[in-house]
Amino acid sequence: MVSSVLYIGTDILLSMSWQGYSYPNQAVSELSAIGAPTRPFWLAMSFLFNPLVIAFGIGVWRAAGQKRALRITGILLMVWGVLGLVWLPFPMSPRGAERSFTDTMHIVMTGVTVPLMMVFIGFGAAARGKWFRLYSILTILAMLGFGALTGMLAPGIDTGQTPWMGLIERVCVYAPMLWVLVLAIVLLRARGIVNTELKPKSIAE
Numbered sequence: 001m002v003s004s005v006l007y008i009g010t011d012i013l014l015s016m017s018w019q020g021y022s023y024p025n026q027a028v029s030e031l032s033a034i035g036a037p038t039r040p041f042w043l044a045m046s047f048l049f050n051p052l053v054i055a056f057g058i059g060v061w062r063a064a065g066q067k068r069a070l071r072i073t074g075i076l077l078m079v080w081g082v083l084g085l086v087w088l089p090f091p092m093s094p095r096g097a098e099r100s101f102t103d104t105m106h107i108v109m110t111g112v113t114v115p116l117m118m119v120f121i122g123f124g125a126a127a128r129g130k131w132f133r134l135y136s137i138l139t140i141l142a143m144l145g146f147g148a149l150t151g152m153l154a155p156g157i158d159t160g161q162t163p164w165m166g167l168i169e170r171v172c173v174y175a176p177m178l179w180v181l182v183l184a185i186v187l188l189r190a191r192g193i194v195n196t197e198l199k200p201k202s203i204a205e
Contacts, residue, residue: 003052004181008174010045014038024167027150027157029106033094046088053081056184060124063187069126076120077180083113095160117176118143124179128186139179146171 014031015023018038021030032042054077061074090105118140125136146168153165 001181001184003049003056004177006045006052007049007177010042010049011170011173014041022166024164025162026166027092027154027162027169028166028173029092030095033092034097034102035094039091043088046084050081050084053084053180054078055081056180057081060183060187063191067126069123073120073124073127073183076116076123080113080116080120083109083116087113095157099158114143114147114172121176121179124183127183128190132182132186135182136179139175142175143172146175 011028011031012023015021018031018036021038030036031038032046033039036042057074057077057080059074060077061071064070064074087106087109090102090109092103092106093100121136121139125133150165150169150172153162153168156162156165
């Protein structure tokens with residue numbers, strides 16, 4: 001829960017603090033681009049966010065019990081957290097700059113991470129009933145749809161013409177963050193229900 005709030009909160013606060021940055025029109029990755037004034041703060045957030053994701057993955061794996069799909073979800077969450085640290089040496093170049101190896105690797109990492117998130121959401125959909133399964137499907141559809149729109153607008157970064165790309169991309173970025181937060185709440189509530197059900201039995205015994 002903390003990891004999701006930390007990521008989204010940092011994105012919003014840094015977007016507001018950088019004069020000249022357009023939250024509706026510019027990509028999230030531009031906040032951590034080479035030479036960006038917000039890059040040091042984004043890196044600081046990343047060194048907190050990714051270990052939290054790894055820790056959450058461990059927690060999901062341990063709480064899964066006999067649920068194989070949930071165990072796989074926990075493992076994939078841990079992989080996501082590790083990949084988040086691998087991202088750090090590959091920032092994108094600022095707008096107008098010549099593209100470099102780090103830009104290529106940034107795209108490669110995106111191509112690996114986004115499908116990974118969809119897969120762990122797919123496995124995690126079985127965590128809690130039909131409503132959570134439906135919510136997970138809608139999350140994946142949102143990532144696919146808004147991710148495709150972002151890809152269509154991304155070439156405009158070189159020319160500085162990316163109207164509404166920031167908002168469109170953030171739907172794709174925030175959706176899995178919110179899913180993780182909801183999964184955490186679901187697992188906590190499930191654990192509370194189990195504890196409540198055990199108490200009358202132990203008293204009767």
